[in-house]
Amino acid sequence: MTSDTPRAVCLLSGGLDSSTCLASAIHDGFECYAISFDYGQKHKLELDAAARVAASLGAKRHLVVKIDLRMFGGSALTDDIAVPKGRSSVEMGRGIPVTYVPARNTIFLSFALAWAEVIKASDIFIGVNAIDYSGYPDCRPEYIEAFEKMASLATKAGVEGETSIRIRAPLIRLSKAEIVTLGTRLGVDFALTHSCYDPDVNGISCGECDSCQLRLKGFVEAGLTDPLPYAK
């Protein structure tokens, strides 16, 4: 990497989407600064997956930010609320599920923005997807565009006339199958990733939460086999 290599901050949960998103940023020629959040999620072992993926794909740095979203509550991912299992795609298409964490992507992107400004990164990558997803409001293209606009006014660049930071969501219009195909082509080792909201004590994915179901459907439709073991 030379000093001219553009830098990007990449949100990395350790799941299928964010791992493919990181691989995409690296493929585009960015020096990547991966950022993960220890936010009180019950499926904290995704952070181990994030570390494995960051190392495997060659991120320049990997930072884990500790924040506690349990103090606000309101989500099955952080609170003592059951993660829904076995929902059909029709049910997933209806409204916002209890696994939604209020303002989570906004908080994550805000921290990414702070880091990007300090290290002079030109881009922030986020692996959101608005096709095969759980209906979270902060995964939609109009949200990403509004965040980018806000970010351009929030930072020094917005005052000093420099190019402001772009928010890139390369997976936003891809199906889960297309993401699996893209990740495979870019060399993501999906055996290192973790997607399940409710793994068992041994870290085995449940196969029944929205996240597992969307992932499994993606592999099937891509004609590939998910290397992860599942409880069901």
Next chain:
Amino acid sequence: MTSDTPRAVCLLSGGLDSSTCLASAIHDGFECYAISFDYGQKHKLELDAAARVAASLGAKRHLVVKIDLRMFGGSALTDDIAVPKGRSSVEMGRGIPVTYVPARNTIFLSFALAWAEVIKASDIFIGVNAIDYSGYPDCRPEYIEAFEKMASLATKAGVEGETSIRIRAPLIRLSKAEIVTLGTRLGVDFALTHSCYDPDVNGISCGECDSCQLRLKGFVEAGLTDPLPYAK
């Protein structure tokens, strides 16, 4: 307070502006949920001021969120960089000073947004001011408007057709003297507040940093006396 009383989340640093802003929200009839941040600031004693002010004005709750912005660096408020002293108003008008903390208000507002969504608050109050200020990009009206727009798309309300959360900055176009006058009228006890970026070991304000200078000028122009002691 009845169950119909509207709720607001109010950012509260414990300084002159945010204390007046909280008083303003309470005066407007909101049940107020004050939120402060232990973010690695060197002038951490502002958190004691915030607790005193929240109690004195009658906030319903006061939450202190612990995050560590030192891990990103880049500011005299969090790093081993000297806080500038004795700058003239002309110097303050030139560019963004080293006390700027990258993306700080965006991070603070994002947490406020999460809390607001969970407790069903209709409004978020922030005491930013674009007249007598240090030139921070995230204190300008266009920034606040862009955050509100983003927030309306980030949250459930944006999907489910409910009224989205408003970001209110009642001080944004007031001079510091007008803020002092307003705060006094609304019963803020400025002796409880803290504004200095670089207090001494006994917590006495320096009187020379931008924040002290702007505050002192405000009191002089309002024809009032600042109840705080100053080192100089």
